[in-house]
Amino acid sequence: MGVPVQFICFSCFLCFVTGVQGQVITCVLMSTTIGVEKINPAGKTIFRVGERVEITCTEKYWFRPTKESIKSFICQDDGQWDYNPGCEEIRCEVPRDQHVVWPYYYFRGDMNLGVKKYYRCERGYDQVEAVTTCTRDGWTPKPQCTPNITNAQIVGDQRPNYRISSILHYKCNPGFEPDQHVQITCNSQSKWTGIQQCTEKMCAAPNITNAEIVGDQRPNYTISSEIHYKCNTGFEPDQPIQITCNPQTEWTGIRQCTEKCGPPPNVEFADTTELTKNEYNSEERVEYRCFNKYTLLQRHPYSKYYTCEQGEWRGNIKCLKPCTVTVEEMDERGIELRKGGRQKIFPLHEDIITFACQREKKPLNVNALIQYCNDGVMILPECV
Template identity: 40%
Template sequence: MRSILVVFCVWICFSVDASTPNADCSKIPEVENAEVSQSSRKDNYTDGDKLEYNCKPGYASPLKITYNCTDNKWTKLRGGNCSLKRCELPEDIPNGRYTIVSGSAFVFGTTIKYICNDDYQMMSRFDTRTCQEGGWDNQLPACEEISCVADSTEENVRVEGLPENDGLIRYGHRLTFSCSDYGWILQGPKEITCQSNGQWSGPFPKCVGATCPLNTAVGDLKMERFPDIEGPVKPRHKLIFSCNTEGLKLKGQREITCQSNGEWNSPFPKCEEVMCVAKLTVSMRSDRHPVPEVSVRPGHTITLSCVGRGVKLQGHSKITCLSDGQWGNPFPKCIGGKCGPPPKVNFADTTEITKKEYDSGEKVEYSCFNKYTLVQRHPYSKYLTCEHGEWRGNIKCLKPCSVTVEKMDERGIQLRWRGREKIFSPHRDRIIFSCKSGKSSTGIDLTQTCNDGEMTLPLCV
């Protein structure tokens, strides 16, 4: 009997010890509308471990929800329930609007972002607000009209374009600058534009005293200053030139003046060897010089003659070059005679069928190709005239401007009044462009004029 009791006791004791490991904290408590925080997660929990819960998006609890594993059981230490939290409908702001960045229905955790209307900029430090327990965080932002501040300028800088009564300088407004005093030049941009970021397109310029460059490496050129002083050459100062070597003559202006823009009114002259130059006409020949322009040194004599049907020499056939570069006798002429067919002219053609031969005094009329513009101011006209066996006159056709759709797309522009066809506009034609949607001009005028095939295209970015 005693042995039976011992066996029974052993069985009972063994059974109690074996059941103890099942009473642990392996099962995590479920909390409505909440999840265990990432920092609390682990594979096994033992006595003394803690669990922290975070409310799901849109829910909030006044206290942090915390459980503690004690005596192999989870016990709630603190915290309430995660309940749905909402904020009041967001307020609109003048000259702006808001959009939801994250969340929905303006519940707890929802973030909204405020955006200013076109031509307005955000002036507040924060442009977002988030729904918290106590409502929306951050103050309402403010949008103000985009404007630029006119920096102070020096006394001798003249500014045009400033609004009256210190009015607002809005986006796109332009200022132009010039120097108010003679002898000063503008250092910096002549024009700046208020940009969409409230900044000027360039710095405010300054006016600095103008000086003209003095080139001392002039070889055989003798240079005298007036007034005869050292230092920078200022506006109204002059230089007088001469050649200091015999057999040389001055080519260019003998006297040049420094202008108010820091540039000379004429280029520096040069000293060149004295030569007599004869430009031969089509019907004139020189005995030893088959080229149309003859250059000989003083003392040389050339013999001239005329060629062509009915052409005669008027004047001396022999002329000698003098020491001053002039001919000893007046240069002769070839008179009379007939002309052959009229010459070809770039971008133009004759209006009538041409002949093989023309008498002196006959004219031939030309017209420019389509879209090309004929220049008729002196020295140009629409006629060439046969004079003593030569065609005389000047004809010039100005080229049109051509701009492709691809080029306009590349510059971010389009035609304001036309479709997307290729531009083909004659000289002096005015073209009005506009920026494509979402782009703004960099400051180049959107109205441009064709000038002999050249036209500056605006740029919009």
């Protein structure tokens, strides 16, 4: 009668045999080609306790749970291998706790190596990528759903999940505010606190005195927006002006609308050298000249110009009057012209006149016989 033998098999790959009544214990390696690339030693199927076998899996297979492609197995003294020496097809698992909506719906069916899956995130979370691929390292890129902070980017490395009390920083995209990094914290209810939404930077509609926007006007304008405005009637410049909203939410290129000047003012004893207009722009000037025999004062702060400055005429013009000396005035003082005798004269401002005493008269002050005209006033000497 033979010795009783018991066979115990695992799947379709291996069996071990145990002897009874003191027989030698061995492990049996069943012959198979599914997922197996190489077995060393080749062709050997029965192994004694302590003997090893090395198995290499094909590209799309590995050993669970170590995820190795090449592994050695040892026959134990109970007739079992230390690990199950079976190559299993590489599969990815359903992602959990990553805020993927309906994970068992999107990640169902074929999840073998190389398979691509599309997924969506729960409300309040955004996808990092719309599609993920099953690789030897799992789903790549990992199905990541981040807090729904639109127009922003996480600062630093991003993970699919964060522990309670984790701190995360994000920054708003260019053209959005706040400009500084924002810190948020995962609280005990698994919610992020401290979130500030990133709002688009905008310039408020410009308020330019004495002007109006060309075209439709909005209350706010995005960065880099360009608008035109024109000055009201009676203000300058006359051409429309373009301004731009810069990244600091300020309008650049603004020119104030300044009031134009009306006709130039009247100047006593003077007139303009050219025909005047009804309107003058800033920095335009008008030249004056004095009437005949009047002298234009050109000592600072006087000049011969009036200048339009922001709707007002600025300048100082003065025409100095000539003097008048009559024959009657000379006879009353007993004087006459040293050259010219007794005749009416009109000396200009700062003209010097030399007088002489009439016949048989003498001056009260010899030095007073020489006088000059000062803006229409001349002090006459006297002879007796």
